[in-house]
Amino acid sequence: MPNTQIQIFDTTLRDGEQVPGCRLNTEEKIEIARELERLGVDVMEVGFPVSSPGDFESVKQISQIITESTVCGLTRAVQNDIEVAAEALEGAKRPRIHTGIGTSDSHVFNKLRTTREKVIERGVDAVKLAKKYVEDVEFYAEDAGRTDNEYLAKVIEAAIKAGATVVNIPDTTGYCLPSEYAEKIKYLKENVKGIDKAIISTHCHNDLGLATANSISGVQNGARQIECTINGIGERAGNASLEEVVMIMRKHHDLNFDTNINTKYLCEVSALVSAKMNMPVQANKAIVGSNAFAHSSGIHQDGVIKSRETYEIIDPEEVGALESSIVLTARSGRAALHYRAQKLGFELSREELDHYYKEFLNLADQQKVIQDQDLINMFTVAATG
Numbered sequence: 001m002p003n004t005q006i007q008i009f010d011t012t013l014r015d016g017e018q019v020p021g022c023r024l025n026t027e028e029k030i031e032i033a034r035e036l037e038r039l040g041v042d043v044m045e046v047g048f049p050v051s052s053p054g055d056f057e058s059v060k061q062i063s064q065i066i067t068e069s070t071v072c073g074l075t076r077a078v079q080n081d082i083e084v085a086a087e088a089l090e091g092a093k094r095p096r097i098h099t100g101i102g103t104s105d106s107h108v109f110n111k112l113r114t115t116r117e118k119v120i121e122r123g124v125d126a127v128k129l130a131k132k133y134v135e136d137v138e139f140y141a142e143d144a145g146r147t148d149n150e151y152l153a154k155v156i157e158a159a160i161k162a163g164a165t166v167v168n169i170p171d172t173t174g175y176c177l178p179s180e181y182a183e184k185i186k187y188l189k190e191n192v193k194g195i196d197k198a199i200i201s202t203h204c205h206n207d208l209g210l211a212t213a214n215s216i217s218g219v220q221n222g223a224r225q226i227e228c229t230i231n232g233i234g235e236r237a238g239n240a241s242l243e244e245v246v247m248i249m250r251k252h253h254d255l256n257f258d259t260n261i262n263t264k265y266l267c268e269v270s271a272l273v274s275a276k277m278n279m280p281v282q283a284n285k286a287i288v289g290s291n292a293f294a295h296s297s298g299i300h301q302d303g304v305i306k307s308r309e310t311y312e313i314i315d316p317e318e319v320g321a322l323e324s325s326i327v328l329t330a331r332s333g334r335a336a337l338h339y340r341a342q343k344l345g346f347e348l349s350r351e352e353l354d355h356y357y358k359e360f361l362n363l364a365d366q367q368k369v370i371q372d373q374d375l376i377n378m379f380t381v382a383a384t385g
């Protein structure tokens with residue numbers, strides 16, 4: 001049986017860009033959009049056109065440039081939002097309007113101050129209006145994560161009947177457990193009439209650090225699109241991280257999922273987004289962090305030197321990272337010192353290794369990391385002194 005294809009919907013330029021301090025101008029957005037296209041994202045959500053003239057212009061220009069990925073603009077279930085988004089997307093080869101409304105009690109009764117029935121009506125009207133402009137309409141049920149499943153099923157069924165081709169089930173507040181989110185998607189698969197006419201999409205936020213796990217639970221239970229961002233940037237604690245969900249599906253062959261992502265560009269795109277948005281990537285970030293392929297304890301270094309797979313499940317080349325590094329610290333063992341000495345061109349006998357290892361440990365206790373130059377000094381001073 002061939003693997004199931006999972007669509008990657010990148011929202012770095014919309015949900016990611018909502019982060020304070022991450023605002024980009026049109027030129028910067030275009031540069032990132034081109035890289036996202038080269039990376040192979042199926043859909044890129046590039047803005048919320050009604051929100052500002054700048055965002056409108058960015059969506060408009062990106063629509064004229066991007067040809068391989070679907071270009072998507074966000075709207076509320078508001079007539080003017082949809083009309084403005086349709087205008088911004090006019091030049092797109094593959095346009096998508098992403099419209100929707102809040103469905104949890106908190107959204108229906110506190111934010112929108114309306115009724116559940118009226119929310120369904122507004123959602124349906126929004127989908128029908130969007131459908132007049134584009135064939136590809138995605139509907140989101142904001143705060144679906146905290147919406148009871150029975151009502152959510154009614155909303156989603158009505159949206160599909162109105163013409164939605166993709167239905168997005170956001171865990172807007174990052175509240176769901178993976179088992180709960182899995183159950184939600186399964187419930188919709190089993191209880192929504194016409195569900196097979198639409199693609200179910202995950203959109204998970206990371207408030208409890210569960211965005212990636214929830215997205216994977218979603219696709220294991222019938223979702224076929226994951227919404228995510230580069231480096232996991234996004235509102236508050238961020239969104240599901242693109243590099244994480246993609247590499248999970250690539251490494252776990254048992255899941256039988258494929259994506260169109262060219263993983264060798266992951267580190268490059270991560271660095272570009274980090275630089276343009278002024279958002280440093282934490283050193284221990286999975287896949288793209290600077291320590292993702294660095295080994296520092298003696299036991300791990302010994303294992304990796306003998307065979308990379310002992311402590312590495314990803315070949316750094318697969319994601320475009322620099323080769324694995326052996327960081328020399330006071331926790332490193334003789335194997336790491338011997339290995340690094342060889343790389344620097346010094347062949348040490350057993351006795352020399354024992355001797356230098358003691359010297360190395362004394363120095364390492366005083367310094368956080370031992371650099372190549374420290375070793376060169378140690379070996380050459382000893383040889384000439």
Ligand code: KIV
Pocket residue numbers: 015140141142143168170171172173203205
């Ligand atoms: O988190 C969310 O619910 C969203 C929607 C607007 C799709 O970003």
Ligand code: ZN
Pocket residue numbers: 015170172203205235
């Ligand atoms: Zn979101």
